[in-house]
Amino acid sequence: PRTPVSVIGLGLMGQALAAAFLRAGHPTTVWNRTASKADRLVAEGARLAPSVGDAVAAGSLTVVCLTDYQAVRDLLGADGVDPDGATLVNLTSGDSAQAREAARWAGQRGARYLDGAIMAVPPAIGTAEAMILHSGAEADFQEHEAALGALGTVTYLGADHGLASLYDVAGLAMMWSVLNAWLQGTALLRTAGVDAGTFAPFARQIAAGVAEWLPGYAEQIDSGSFPAEVSALETDARAMAHLVEESEAVGVNAELPKLIKAMADRAIAAGHGKEQYPVLIEEFAKPGGE
Numbered sequence: 227p228r229t230p231v232s233v234i235g236l237g238l239m240g241q242a243l244a245a246a247f248l249r250a251g252h253p254t255t256v257w258n259r260t261a262s263k264a265d266r267l268v269a270e271g272a273r274l275a276p277s278v279g280d281a282v283a284a285g286s287l288t289v290v291c292l293t294d295y296q297a298v299r300d301l302l303g304a305d306g307v308d309p310d311g312a313t314l315v316n317l318t319s320g321d322s323a324q325a326r327e328a329a330r331w332a333g334q335r336g337a338r339y340l341d342g343a344i345m346a347v348p349p350a351i352g353t354a355e356a357m358i359l360h361s362g363a364e365a366d367f368q369e370h371e372a373a374l375g376a377l378g379t380v381t382y383l384g385a386d387h388g389l390a391s392l393y394d395v396a397g398l399a400m401m402w403s404v405l406n407a408w409l410q411g412t413a414l415l416r417t418a419g420v421d422a423g424t425f426a427p428f429a430r431q432i433a434a435g436v437a438e439w440l441p442g443y444a445e446q447i448d449s450g451s452f453p454a455e456v457s458a459l460e461t462d463a464r465a466m467a468h469l470v471e472e473s474e475a476v477g478v479n480a481e482l483p484k485l486i487k488a489m490a491d492r493a494i495a496a497g498h499g500k501e502q503y504p505v506l507i508e509e510f511a512k513p514g515g516e
């Protein structure tokens with residue numbers, strides 16, 4: 227018999243989560259503030275809990291997916307909800323401090339708490355493409371890994387409850403940086419009549435090539451030593467100046483190239499011009515950007 231689960235919050239994501247549990251054969255209890263969003267799930271075999279408290283009490287695993295952490299706190303902190311003895315898996319998006327605070331809050335009430343971040347859209351839930359990250363006590367994860375696996379490819383990150391949120395934003399930083407670089411290149415090439423579709427395979431090859439550098443560059447960052455094995459930062463900064471000048475000359479947006487060059491210039495001013503690109507971590511690792 228599959229683990230009985232409860233899903234609290236049936237927005238676009240919560241409905242997909244509950245449907246995936248049902249498809250995997252888990253007895254599934256659902257609850258949503260707007261009860262009508264449970265109709266389709268109930269038709270597919272879910273049980274609609276009469277109250278949040280009932281939903282928390284029903285499953286050995288309670289998955290929560292609401293708009294934000296404040297909504298989670300308001301809902302689970304309400305009268306008539308007793309999380310004592312429950313295992314809560316909070317898949318609501320938030321920041322690392324909110325995740326750690328939610329873990330404290332749940333712990334004080336006798337609940338076991340795993341935080342999680344969903345790096346997928348609702349239609350992918352229940353397939354291997356859905357990447358779902360978890361952080362919290364490893365024993366809690368292991369106990370429920372099989373059930374959580376119904377939702378997608380689940381990964382355990384570590385005991386710090388804030389890790390899932392941090393990986394979530396780190397992943398977004400990667401995603402947007404790659405996309406923005408591609409859009410910059412596309413804007414440049416379109417001024418010469420080259421369309422996005424023509425540039426895309428070339429851009430893809432560059433992105434894949436750069437991705438190959440990451441493990442070696444990570445060793446430099448982790449060891450704090452940045453010998454210029456292939457290129458010095460001051461050489462890169464000259465290429466950045468070309469990117470800025472070309473962008474301005476052909477009349478496309480130069481904000482992003484200027485931002486990147488400003489960071490490199492600061493690192494060079496701090497004496498890092500003869501070191502390799504990842505020395506810029508020192509610029510990224512301090513406050514700035516107000």
Ligand code: NDP
Nearest residue numbers: 235236237238239240259260292293297318319344346347
């Ligand atoms: P929706 O806006 O579709 O759903 C929000 C849910 O939160 C609804 O069930 C809503 O209830 C409930 N809710 C909000 N405030 C309260 C409250 N005060 N009390 C009780 N219930 C409340 O959002 P999604 O389902 O798309 O997203 C949910 C979470 O999943 C978010 O944190 C989002 O960032 C994350 N996520 C979503 C992804 C996506 O592609 N959709 C991708 C990755 C993460 P009601 O129906 O009554 O309004």
